[in-house]
Amino acid sequence: MDATHSNAATAVSRIADGARVIFQRKDWSKECVVGSGKFLMISKMKTRTDEIVGLPYGCLVEWNKQEGVFQRVDKDDDEDDIEDYGEEDGDNRNLVDDGSAQSLTLGEISALKSSGVTGMELIGNLVKNSSTFGQRQEYSKEKYVQKKKDKHIYRFRVLQPTLRLVCEVYNCQRSQKINHLRVDTLAMMLSFANIRHGSNVVVVDGSQGILLAAALQRTGGAGRIVHIHSGPQPVIPAFDMFGFDEEWLKSIHHLSVDNLEVLSSNVRILSSSVVPAAEPEPSPPFKRRKLSDPQAEAVRFIQNTPMDSLIMSTRLHPKSILLFLLPFLRLSGNFAVHHAYREVLVDTFNALRTLGSCVRICLNETWLRYYQVLPDRTHPENNMNGSGGYLLSGTVVERDAVGDKSANLDALMEDLVQI
Template sequence: MEKSDEIKVGDFVIVQRQEYTKLHKVKQHGNMVLGKYTVEMDNIIGHKYFDTFQMKNHPKNRKLFILEQKNEVTTASTGVNIEKSGVDNRNITLDGEIQTLKKEDIDKLTDAELNSNVIVEQLINNSKTFNMKTGYSQEKYIKKKEKKYFEYIQVLKPTIRLLANMFYRQDPTKILNIRIDDLSQILSYANIHSEGCHLLYDSGSSGLMMATITNSLGKNTGGTVIHMHPGNECQKTVFAALQFPQEQKDRCINVNLYSVLRYFYQNKEHAESTNLDEPNLEECLEPPQKKLKTSESDTVTTIGQSQCKRPQWQLDNEQAAKLLEKKCDSLIITAKEHPVGLAKELLEFLKGGRQFVVFSLFREPLQDLYVYLKSRLDIVAIRLCSNFLRHHQVLPERTHPAIMMTNGGYILTGVKLNS
């Protein structure tokens, strides 16, 4: 078994229970809440990704469940035998007494053993109307009850697709309503390739866009991504979950938009003024002159040594400014803000003959941007579109589009010409 396939402490995993998925960081003696169940996750350490585990009652705590690895899964859909079915459901009345099994009885079954087959079978046997329902209604009833008491989970390795679908199902606003098809179109329109320098402005996708571009660049390549964000710290939930190697993380430069632009233009106009703020190399190599004593036990470093220390954001700004000076191979903007000002500023750092993509949740801001870009002579092939992806249920005599769903956003694309 390879080390990358083994689940270790500190790894991020995606726990799947039927259609429900949740992101979890593995810890020693760590628990995870799955619906109304609290599961102890210690037993997954040392196992492989994509293994299946069964939730077993804890011997000392009935509210806690432990995990046991299983090679086979038995479901109520295949384990329950249906004796007979009705013709239609017109004569069924819901009076609140069709189920003779009370909540206390179900709790006793759950406390004894969480087994969806046993619980669903008891619910069917104690239902007065189950045999009167049609075959479709019976199948739907079994799936509904099995989903509630399902005792198997699968531990998956995080991928872009799984994380994008998980966040989109939980709360689409956390990733700016970017669907998985929107994500693929953004990468395609921007022409993301492994040896290019790509510029990204992202203000609220939980690190999804940054992680997707970094993943597309691949390991041990020459590609870099400059990730600009509006705040002091960027959002990196998805980026951290993918556990990129350090070499790949170093090629993703996170900088504050206003800070890096201020540094870039000041450095361009007054190159010598920034050198005055940087420590002298000879001063850094000098021995300590004196120590400032703050207390009897604590001392601070010398003035010369403290001047040599530079915060990470300054180093990132310097690295990003050097890349911006050479200009970038693509530009992607996924923002909550109005995109006209952002596009006007960031298009200056895009090489000629390169593509740019702007994604917004609303159409009106992109329409304003469309009008502005039309007035420029160096921008061509401007296109504003929105693709409506709809999932369909495909079953015999029951194929229909999904009823509950949300619309994605709008994408504006274009090409900048050589000036």
């Protein structure tokens, strides 16, 4: 029995053919499907990924540009292979960056690359032929070597997709596709919405499926998720990176935002927003869309089951969609709405206060700062995202006269403060 469990654990930790992995290199990340006939674009060159299959997750690989293959590297830091030239206590004041310190010409460096030398051997030659390397301070030497490693050595950490890594993949290349959603904002959404194991959640996802994946991980496949998407079919490439179990996928019901009108006869759903329906006219009669069996099942579930939470991140204006879906949340149900622009959520915030059926309505701006942590060199990173968007959250309660009076009292108190 122990041997069986050991073999199963080993199989899980190894990269299988056709698996989705993330290649990470310093501040750069990219998702790729590895296996036979699969390629990864690196420096405008198509590279086969056959060598990745069978390696453990988290391993370090180096790309051989001359041969166009990946080779596994046993250790991460090879700076010990570079000899230390010069004195320990150097001085950078007399260094002049005019390009004359390096005795190797561009042609000689290209010839070394063509001869098949490794990246560390090439960096060793550059250090040896630099007339100013020995005069540098220790920190300056480390920075010089690291700069050459970033330029001449292509090393990647092969990782299994997680929510944090997938957010980093999109934020380092195309953050607009996920509405500039950062991992700290996503964590706050899950916390404010109180999504837990076995919850029934409504997910309005316009962020390539990241919200849907986060909700499914939290519920663990035990609850039910109604995924509301734009367009006839869901487009969720980020969700597909995780490779969830088929049993977990059965807990998801997909419903197009264009078919939300079947939930209530009092509204009409337009392509851009949800608006109150006009008074019914005798002619022509309004014809409802014919739903597919999966979407009809999603409608029946959300009509018959009070939902515990609602999370939303979409490019559409969230006010009308949120106000339409709030009645399907149970009392004390929580919601969290993310948007890249504040003005949109301010409008939604005012509408919720006027509605009088929500409490603890908060509008927050998420903020995150990364730090470099090194001996005697700990400081904030120079390049960071300016904003991860804005977050609107609240709790649904029963609407009554007391709630209306409370809303009016809050508005009165704000006026008194301004006076």
